[in-house]
Amino acid sequence: MSPENNPSSGIVSQLESWAKRNINPLFSKDTWITLGEYIGLGRPVSNRPITTARELGSFVSSRSSHVAQSALYGYLKTRAGTRFPELFENPKMLASINLAKWHIYIACISDLAAYMGVLLHLRTGSDNDKVVRLMSRVVDDIVDEIGMPDEAGDDFHESVEALKIRIENMDFSMHEDGDAVFSVSPDALYKWSPIADELKRFDRTPVKNSVRFRWKDVRETARNLFDAQAVIESFGEPGSSGSA
Known part of the structure; x- marks a missing residue:
């Protein structure tokens, strides 16, 4: 090439x-x-309208990846300063970064999937059971595509199961269009970032706020691109491909 x-x-x-x-x-x-x-x-990052369940999954996955990586690497760069690139030449640190990356990514999927489900309910008036089925399908498709990366560690399946359980048991009708559902990713960034505990303990509030800040633009983009009615109409019930 x-x-x-x-x-x-x-x-x-x-x-x-x-x-x-x-x-x-x-x-x-x-x-x-x-x-x-x-x-x-x-x-x-695509800014095409979201009109199908498949496009919704792509939006959730891509935006979650962007937030997870920018938040994690932003925090690492803040702590490492001009030595930031050296982290990627240290095999042990690189393994820790990869581990953190996957868990934070799953947490971001959890928050954004929850938010999109809230928008889906608010904009279409669909009953909660249908929203749960659709968002569970979206999450399952994302998880199937991700698989279980070796670099994500032995605890990765627990993060995935927590994501699935949250969406399956969520009452989307109890939430408004806001930042309240973005509760998992800030904790995940703080927990999984490979920063020494004696340093990290001073960073709890700014680290969590850094993730919350990044979600602001994502919510605005979602409001503009999301054709909730089209997505509902594209969704096939179990046993149907439903244009997902």
Whole structure:
């Protein structure tokens, strides 16, 4: 593949430019590629209308991934300062980052799926059981696609089960359009971030608030893109593909 057609080349260029402005040590090209992949540079996020259950799942998954990674790496960068890229050259730290990334991602899916279910109920007046079935289908599809990554650790299945149980047992009719349901991801960022406890204990409030702040734009985007009635109409009951 020629350099101009290699998406990693653009990532490397952006990171090298950033490094020249902010970092004295020079890191290997492989490190910049790895760091770029983690930060998500060059990954456009779709702003297409959400009209099917499948598109709803894609929105929940992509936005959750963005919030999880930006919150985690933002916190790590704050703590590590100019040595931030070095974290990605340390195998043990990289393993801890990967572990945290997956658990925080699942927590973000939990919060955003809950919020989209609330919007679905508010905008369509659908009964709670139907919203639960639809959002459970959305979550199951996301989880099936994720699988059980080895790097996510032995406790990952517990995070996944907690996500499923929350959606299955949620009464969406009891919530308003706001930030109240975004309660799992702030705790997950604080819990799973690979920061020493003696340092982390000073960060509880700002760390949790950093996640809450990132959800603000996601909620606004969801309000603008979400065609709840179309999604309900696209949803097939069990036994049907339902355009999901």
